[in-house]
Amino acid sequence: MxxxxxxxxxxxxxxxxxxxxxxxxxxxxxxxxxxxxxxxxxxxxxxxxxxxxxxxxxxxxxxxxxxxxxxxxxxGDRQQDCLLLKCEHCGRIIHLDCTHLQPLYEHLQREHHFTVNHRRTLFSGLCASCAEKEGPDGGQ
Structure with missing residues (x-):
């Protein structure tokens, strides 16, 4: 900056x-x-x-x-692939660096003509702590 x-x-x-x-x-x-x-x-x-x-x-x-x-x-590395993970239970948002999604981004661009803005990508699900609390059957 x-x-x-x-x-x-x-x-x-x-x-x-x-x-x-x-x-x-x-x-x-x-x-x-x-x-x-x-x-x-x-x-x-x-x-x-x-x-x-x-x-x-x-x-x-x-x-x-x-x-x-x-x-x-x-x-110097602000363009690195990163995304956010939002826990649907506790609301926590986790900043994640992950280059493993690059093949998906390339597939979406090549096959579906859609460019993902990885800076605004937000995945929803359960964080490890909340998933553990819910247990394998989804109950507490």
Whole structure:
């Protein structure tokens, strides 16, 4: 990211500290205010848009609204295949680096003329912890 403002860096630092939790722009603004680094909500949205474009964060659109999550790729490797896994039970979103999906992306492009945006790919299912709690028969 060639140019970074203090506000943008504060937002990125806050997201990085919560790397395993997606956060809304409003929650992010509130957390920054509590930590003594107040940033207006409109500014948070603008900076999140820039950070998403730069590949530093993922934007996750849900029924409850948009959430943002830190992307842990090193600066020079932002285009690496990554995706998000959302647990349908606990709501946890896991950032995953996985090149094993590349053959699927290529198949969809070649056979179905559809290009997957891996930066916005979100798979739903159960995380290991929730799957273990539910047991093999789906009950608890």
């Amino acid at each position: 060639p140019y970074s403002t203090k506000q943008q860096q504060a937002i990125l630092t806050c997201l990085e500290a919560r790397r395993d939790q997606p956060v809304s722009a409003a929650d992010l603004a509130a957390e920054l205010r509590r930590s003594g680094r107040p940033v207006g909500l409109a500014t948070v949205y603008r900076q999140l848009e820039k950070l998403e474009t730069a590949g530093c964060v993922h934007k996750v659109n849900t029924e409850e609204g948009a959430y943002y999550q830190y992307c842990s790729h090193p600066d």
